[in-house]
Amino acid sequence: MSAHGNRHLISIDDLDRAGIERVLDRAESFAEVSGREIKKVPALRGRTIVNLFYEASTRTSSSFELAAKRLSADVVSIRSAGSSVDKGESLKDTIQTLSAYDPAAIVIRSPHAGAAQLVAGWTSAAVVNAGDGKHEHPTQALLDVFTLRRRLGTLDGLNIWIVGDVTHSRVARSDILAFTRMGARVTVCGPPTLIPREIESLGCAATSSLQRVEEADIVYVLRMQHERMREAFVPSLREYAQRYQINERRLRPGQLVMHPGPVNRGVELSAATIDSPQALIGDQVKAGVWVRMAVLYELLVGSPVLTAVA
Amino acid sequence: MAVARLFARSGPGAELLIRSAHVLDPRTGLDEPHDVLVRDGRIAELGAPGALPVPDHLDVVDGAGHHVFPAFVDPHVHLRTPGQEYKEDLDTGTAAAAAGGYCAIVAMPNTNPTVDSAAVLGSLIEHAGRAARIPVGFLASITRGLAGAELTEMAELRDAGAIGFTDDGKPVVSAGMLRKALQYQRLCGGIVALHEEDPALSGDGVMHEGAVSARLGMAGIPSLSESTMVARDAALAHYENARVHFQHLSCVESVQALHDARQRLGARVSGEASPHHLTLTDESVLTLDSRFKMNPPLRAQRDRQALIEALRSGVIECVATDHAPHAAHEKEVPFEQAPMGTIGLETAFAALYTELVAPGVLGLATLVERMTAGAGLYELPTPQIAVGRPADLCLVDLDASWEVGEDGYVSRSSNCAFHGRTLRGRVLLTLAAGAIAHRRPMLVASAGEPRSSNGVVLGRTRDR
Numbered sequence: 001m002s003a004h005g006n007r008h009l010i011s012i013d014d015l016d017r018a019g020i021e022r023v024l025d026r027a028e029s030f031a032e033v034s035g036r037e038i039k040k041v042p043a044l045r046g047r048t049i050v051n052l053f054y055e056a057s058t059r060t061s062s063s064f065e066l067a068a069k070r071l072s073a074d075v076v077s078i079r080s081a082g083s084s085v086d087k088g089e090s091l092k093d094t095i096q097t098l099s100a101y102d103p104a105a106i107v108i109r110s111p112h113a114g115a116a117q118l119v120a121g122w123t124s125a126a127v128v129n130a131g132d133g134k135h136e137h138p139t140q141a142l143l144d145v146f147t148l149r150r151r152l153g154t155l156d157g158l159n160i161w162i163v164g165d166v167t168h169s170r171v172a173r174s175d176i177l178a179f180t181r182m183g184a185r186v187t188v189c190g191p192p193t194l195i196p197r198e199i200e201s202l203g204c205a206a207t208s209s210l211q212r213v214e215e216a217d218i219v220y221v222l223r224m225q226h227e228r229m230r231e232a233f234v235p236s237l238r239e240y241a242q243r244y245q246i247n248e249r250r251l252r253p254g255q256l257v258m259h260p261g262p263v264n265r266g267v268e269l270s271a272a273t274i275d276s277p278q279a280l281i282g283d284q285v286k287a288g289v290w291v292r293m294a295v296l297y298e299l300l301v302g303s304p305v306l307t308a309v310a
Numbered sequence: 311m312a313v314a315r316l317f318a319r320s321g322p323g324a325e326l327l328i329r330s331a332h333v334l335d336p337r338t339g340l341d342e343p344h345d346v347l348v349r350d351g352r353i354a355e356l357g358a359p360g361a362l363p364v365p366d367h368l369d370v371v372d373g374a375g376h377h378v379f380p381a382f383v384d385p386h387v388h389l390r391t392p393g394q395e396y397k398e399d400l401d402t403g404t405a406a407a408a409a410g411g412y413c414a415i416v417a418m419p420n421t422n423p424t425v426d427s428a429a430v431l432g433s434l435i436e437h438a439g440r441a442a443r444i445p446v447g448f449l450a451s452i453t454r455g456l457a458g459a460e461l462t463e464m465a466e467l468r469d470a471g472a473i474g475f476t477d478d479g480k481p482v483v484s485a486g487m488l489r490k491a492l493q494y495q496r497l498c499g500g501i502v503a504l505h506e507e508d509p510a511l512s513g514d515g516v517m518h519e520g521a522v523s524a525r526l527g528m529a530g531i532p533s534l535s536e537s538t539m540v541a542r543d544a545a546l547a548h549y550e551n552a553r554v555h556f557q558h559l560s561c562v563e564s565v566q567a568l569h570d571a572r573q574r575l576g577a578r579v580s581g582e583a584s585p586h587h588l589t590l591t592d593e594s595v596l597t598l599d600s601r602f603k604m605n606p607p608l609r610a611q612r613d614r615q616a617l618i619e620a621l622r623s624g625v626i627e628c629v630a631t632d633h634a635p636h637a638a639h640e641k642e643v644p645f646e647q648a649p650m651g652t653i654g655l656e657t658a659f660a661a662l663y664t665e666l667v668a669p670g671v672l673g674l675a676t677l678v679e680r681m682t683a684g685a686g687l688y689e690l691p692t693p694q695i696a697v698g699r700p701a702d703l704c705l706v707d708l709d710a711s712w713e714v715g716e717d718g719y720v721s722r723s724s725n726c727a728f729h730g731r732t733l734r735g736r737v738l739l740t741l742a743a744g745a746i747a748h749r750r751p752m753l754v755a756s757a758g759e760p761r762s763s764n765g766v767v768l769g770r771t772r773d774r
Binding site for chain 1: 519520521523524525526527528530532598639642643644645646647
């Protein structure tokens with residue numbers, strides 16, 4: 001493929017701290033480009049990027065598409081509905097078919113852990129994991145780190161609470177890895193049925209009580225993942241909201257609130273909090289395009305910061 | 311007349327002399343170099359190394375530096391026949407077993423159709439008489455169609471040749487249903503073998519619940535899904551004075567439950583462990599490679615250590631591979647979507663020798679005993695190296711290193727959890743029920759080594 005060899009972004013574990021910072025610095029330069037009237041750069045002109053989404057997505061798929069277009073790449077976006085995937089084609093056959101178009105990168109979102117890594121073994125294109133099951137969502141974690149670094153300068157010494165449905169959250173897993181790698185302390189908090197056993201082995205603390213959430217500098221609120229639950233993990237959303245909703249009553253001044261979207265208004269976050277100046281949710285969405293431009297650029301043009309996955 | 315329980319196509323009785331191999335049979339106490347003369351498929355004579363004269367026209371195998379063991383017996387194999395012959399059939403499955411040093415295997419009934427009637431069992435037995443390269447026995451299902459709702463005609467199935475009963479692949483969820491089967495065992499005999507798992511606790515789980523599943527975001531199968539059912543069914547076995555065998559035990563809690571049931575209750579229960587559970591842990595799943603997906607799942611290091619200790623002490627009496635072939639296209643999917651199972655017949659001895667015996671964790675004689683003990687547990691004849699016994703033996707080069715899968719697999723499938731690993735210990739020759747069932751084709755001669763009468767050069771394999 002490229003002169004830089006075959007490189008992928010499958011997991012936050014593919015990046016050390018310097019690698020993360022390199023991507024974020026690159027994203028800063030694309031943020032500047034996005035302030036111009038002409039928001040396009042010619043970096044990937046003539047190259048093809050395939051977006052393959054096996055799961056519903058609004059912001060991730062649109063921001064990857066926009067990122068590729070702003071880098072002047074040709075973009076093919078495929079959703080499982082209406083594609084040959086719908087007709088029972090296997091992931092391997094789909095990838096081999098798409099690889100015949102010689103894409104520079106394949107961006108894949110899958111409901112199954114490990115899908116992106118499998119794809120990396122079947123294609124010579126660079127592979128970007130846009131979410132694989134409940135496993136990882138590395139570009140979300142990078143944009144979260146980017147948003148915090150922009151606002152606060154550094155993550156070193158920050159106390160970050162991740163609140164909600166950790167069990168079903170790929171965002172939580174990538175964020176725990178990325179936040180701790182950047183020097184923050186992470187506590188996950190949620191009902192015991194939604195905190196995986198032995199989650200502490202990822203390097204975070206775990207609790208089921210919001211009592212000490214005031215200690216947090218950042219409260220990162222997770223979406224209740226109804227769509228990933230095959231059974232009831234909480235007795236009711238009403239009780240969940242009573243116990244775990246982040247709202248103006250539970251927040252102290254100065255705390256910042258993040259959420260990967262889409263929000264269930266009135267469940268994990270109160271409407272007033274979503275719209276308050278403490279919320280960084282809009283900043284996260286904006287950062288999504290810049291960070292994904294940076295990831296594609298670093299994979300396809302930049303010198304190696306993203307290490308190959310074994 | 312006794313009902314036959316093992317079936318194979320008939321082969322000519324082997325005629326050969328194994329010269330100067332180290333013969334190790336933990337049951338007869340043999341543990342030194344011997345000549346082993348096999349005439350018409352029986353062990354005709356044991357002699358001091360180099361002492362036995364070579365009868366005319368007899369194959370001579372140079373066993374110097376190699377070991378002869380009683381061939382292994384695997385009480386837990388999936389041969390996928392009838393119905394899924396694209397994964398394995400009686401020919402390829404028994405060939406794989408012979409390549410692994412086995413002289414007898416027991417096939418599970420979770421086929422399509424299920425082995426739940428004398429008609430299906432009868433046709434399978436008839437098929438084995440034509441296709442099986444080593445003796446195969448069959449378990450019938452406990453419940454019709456493995457559905458857990460109605461007992462099979464257990465007595466008729468026993469009369470038709472079933473060794474015993476299992477719903478393997480699934481637990482018998484209803485304690486009341488299992489109790490009836492255990493009561494019926496008093497009428498028809500035959501072991502009742504159990505796959506222990508509580509579906510309510512396993513849920514959608516695809517791997518062991520623990521730190522690795524937390525990291526990967528995959529639904530976990532907690533250890534107590536297995537151990538609570540072991541405890542429940544040991545209590546049922548004790549109450550009904552039934553004979554029960556626990557299949558593929560995977561965790562420390564199950565070992566404790568098995569130990570307690572025998573020591574405290576005196577229940578007639580036994581257990582098996584697989585080579586993969588004895589050598590691998592859930593850390594392997596971090597690769598996201600579906601070869602490491604099986605049920606029960608690979609568990610934590612403490613579970614593995616408990617299984618090893620139980621195998622050494624005899625709490626777990628035997629090794630069983632749970633050989634579970636799947637086609638490449640079925641396994642080449644994301645981990646969560648892949649079917650569960652690994653093949654294991656060709657690698658069982660080498661994996662356990664490499665990981666447990668060579669590092670000094672388990673004695674060689676103990677390993678050989680545990681790899682043959684399944685026979686006795688299932689009321690089958692136990693292979694022995696003794697004059698007058700049928701030749702059920704294997705010749706093994708303990709020093710030969712080989713990369714698993716490098717030369718492909720004898721099995722029709724290649725979903726092996728040990729794929730790509732370098733193992734020590736290679737089976738050179740297997741005699742099963744007196745016939746040569748496996749002979750490694752790439753035996754390489756070195757100077758001065760004897761030639762066999764059929765022109766095949768026999769000698770040590772080349773070390774890689």
